[in-house]
Amino acid sequence: MGIRGYGVTKDTNLLSPALDAINVADDRFGEIKMALDSQQYDPTQLEDLRKVYKEYMDYVLEMKRVADLDSMQRFKEMMKEDRGLQVFMKWIEKGVPIIEYEKALKAQANIEYQSAVNNNLYLQVFILLIGLPTLGYIIYKVQSDDRQRLSLLVKLEENNRRYIFNPGTEVAVTDPEHVIGNSIVNLQQASEFIENISEGKYTAQWTGLCEANQELNKTSLAGRLTNMRAQLEQMKREEERRLDQ
DSSP states (O other): OHHHHHHHHHOHHHHHHHHHHHHHHHHHHHHHHHHHHHOOOOOEEEEEEEHHHHHHHHHHHHHHHHHHHTHHHHHHHHTOHHHHHHHHHHHHHHHHHHHHHHHHHHHHHHHHHHHHHHHHHHHHHHHHHHOOOGHHHHHHOOOHHHHHHHHHHHHHHHHIHHHIIOOOSSOOSSSSSHHHHHHHHHHHHHHHHHHHHHHTOOOOOOOOOOOOTTTTSSSSHHHHHHHHHHHEEEEHHHHHHHHHH
């Protein structure tokens, strides 16, 4: 959007976001690679995306050079190639498997959590059967485990709200199944949202995202996907207007 606006108006303020994105691209890809490494996901899957993104950044800079030369016919031809869509489709190709991998990790975490809860219950019953002298130890163990589980649930809910979607409601972590289930639902909704956009369904909405919690989701996945959908929809309308002229 920035390079298109710059080509028409020569307003450098419109170009700043694109140039800023180019300057931090390597750092962002490095951060993503480190995050994937920590989760044992093959980071080489990002190399194709990095290559396509680098080619697109070079293309944007070339469009700026053409605009500076006032070669508007060439500039229009470059816009019609819609290289940004190619980058987005490459993200769909590489990003959706990452989201599915995250969903699998969440599901596995849920299984392990339930297994830990069941094992803990069995242990408590076994100790109780040993005799009354161990009652004090059992009480201590239960309280300690409850605090640890509560701490894990609080962290999970906080991460869900920070990185995926913040409904703006009061944080309640008394129900483990609700917290974990909500996390899985949010990831499923993100996957469906991206799939709709990739199919050109720009009317897709993030369920629960509204004016009341919009500010809370400026940097969350829900907010970023919604902004991206709006930008793509605007680009499509502009292209249709140009083609009609």
